[in-house]
Amino acid sequence: MNFIDLFSGAGGLSEGFIKAGFNPIAHVEMDTHACNTLETRLIYHKLKAENKLDHYYNYLNNKTSREKFISVFGDMLLSKSVLNVSIGGKNNDDIFRKIDELSGDKGIDLVIGGPPCQAYSLVGRARDKDGMKNDPRNYLYKEYAKFLKNYDPTVFVFENVIGLITADEGKYFKNMKAYFKRIGYELDYTIQNSADFGVLQKRKRIILIGWRKNSNFNYPKFSKVNKSWKVQDLLTDLKKLKPGEQNHITKYEKASTDYLNKFELRNGVDFVTQHIARPHNERDLEIYKIAVNKWLKKEERLKYPDLPERLKTHKNEKSFVDRYKVVDPNGYSHTMVAHIAKDGHHYIYPDTKQIRSLSVREAARIQSFPDDFYFEGGRSAAFRQIGNAVPPLMAKEIALEISKAL
Structure with missing residues (x-):
């Protein structure tokens, strides 16, 4: 099953889906350092599949320059699949064109991603004099929805902070759900704690999953893992x-x-x-x-x-x-x-x-x-990418359950 990852960051969500057997067609991310991380990781997966990980380890040990690593072990299709661009406006037409070239006649089965959360986060709203009401990032879900309308995937996964539920007294979340339904998707959401998935961190996030109307799909039930582990x-x-x-x-x-x-x-x-x-x-x-x-x-x-x-x-x-x-x-x-x-x-x-x-x-x-x-x-760039990421362990379990439901 093929997926595209929007607002990818360093690829924590994508990493989980790849390990669960899904195939990435494209990643879209505006941060250049995160895009470089994505490209490095995609080459890792390619070399692992080819049983050539010694080349990857040589790169990590500075025995191979990045330029040589990318040119020798990457390929044109892989390099083109990481789109270093911001989503929205005139950029979307170019993004669609490039994804179409990458996917060919394969189609897109799944869209995953989570728009930047600053506009919804409780901390962000507390620090902004207007409570982030005028922040354009409040409406990035509409940009996300344009990809759903364009590719008509069977399922989408939308991850975000729990502050999304209460932003502007719940108006944004209500409008978001109505918007997704209007373009043809049933949906449901739960608040999940990464600690329930084996991640040694208390991190609560909304996992909103939508599925095309009339498709045989139900919101998955996620099992909780043993919590005897410690940091x-x-x-x-x-x-x-x-x-x-x-x-x-x-x-x-x-x-x-x-x-x-x-x-x-x-x-x-x-x-x-x-x-x-x-x-x-x-x-x-x-x-x-x-x-x-x-x-x-x-x-x-x-x-x-x-x-x-x-x-x-x-x-x-x-x-x-x-x-x-x-x-x-x-x-x-x-x-x-x-x-x-x-x-x-x-x-x-x-x-x-x-x-x-x-x-x-x-x-x-x-x-x-x-x-x-x-x-x-x-x-600093590494810390920022890590802090913004979806924990891969959590992402993998979500992906596995979606795979079963499909």
């Missing part, structure tokens, strides 16, 4: 890092855990990429140490008013008081968001012997990306 099952095998340590390639320090094996996050080779930590100033490190001790000893979060006066930099002790947050090693991480690209204060590593924020690889693991998934564009 520490993700972290113990990785090299200890100092703040700012930038080793592109590191060796695993310990054997794989049951969790990493069960959900296939370790990839079977003896190295890992992008286990790199951002630098921190002395003040932040002192605050991190206080936060870690407070959490590990009492399971209490550090609030800004609790800081010693010498560590405070402003007098506002009522807004964003929970800026510093330690990841819980004995449970599930709090939600990973793209703000981690700007600072690591909300994702402090839970160990007094490693006072720092999460590395890129640790953040990727919390989002359930396998270790052989490489994020292009540098540290």
Whole structure:
């Protein structure tokens, strides 16, 4: 079954569907770094199918330049399938034309994707003086719908933040559902927590699924997995890092855990990429140490008013008081968001012997990306792609259930 992925990001949703047996025809994404990541990952899948992954590992180990990697192991069809363009307006005609060239007479069975969520998120609305009411991203679902009208897929999957339900007192969500029905789709939605799919993160999202009227399809029922795993099952095998340590390639320090094996996050080779930590100033490190001790000893979060006066930099002790947050090693991480690209204060590593924020690889693991998934564009770009992504483990289970229902 063939699919196109809209607002693809780094491809977390797509990764799950590919692993469930679906065939990607095209990805549409406006961020250049994310498009490079998508292209790298598509070549990975191509080389894996051809039993030639040693070429991919050579690229990860800097033995092959990106230019050579793309030119030798990519192909024209694959390169054309990642469309680095924003959806909407005059761009759509060009996007349709390119997807038509890629799909030929295959047709599109499925459309997946989730428009940028800032306009719907509770945080975004709280920070905007107009509550994001005038943000054009509120209406990106209409752009999404143009692809449904053009390709008439059997099913579509629309993922977004739960704030979508309450945005503008529920008007946007009501209008969205009515719009999808008007163009010929039955639909239903549930709020799903990624923790129920094996992801070690509390991340609630709307999973809206639509299906063509008169098709024999029902909204899937998703099974919940065993919740005995903990974040520490993700972290113990990785090299200890100092703040700012930038080793592109590191060796695993310990054997794989049951969790990493069960959900296939370790990839079977003896190295890992992008286990790199951002630098921190002395003040932040002192605050991190206080936060870690407070959490590990009492399971209490550090609030800004609790800081010693010498560590405070402003007098506002009522807004964003929970800026510093330690990841819980004995449970599930709090939600990973793209703000981690700007600072690591909300994702402090839970160990007094490693006072720092999460590395890129640790953040990727919390989002359930396998270790052989490489994020292009540098540290900040990688963090942003990870924070914006749909966890691949969750995506795979959704895809498998959709496959059964079809």
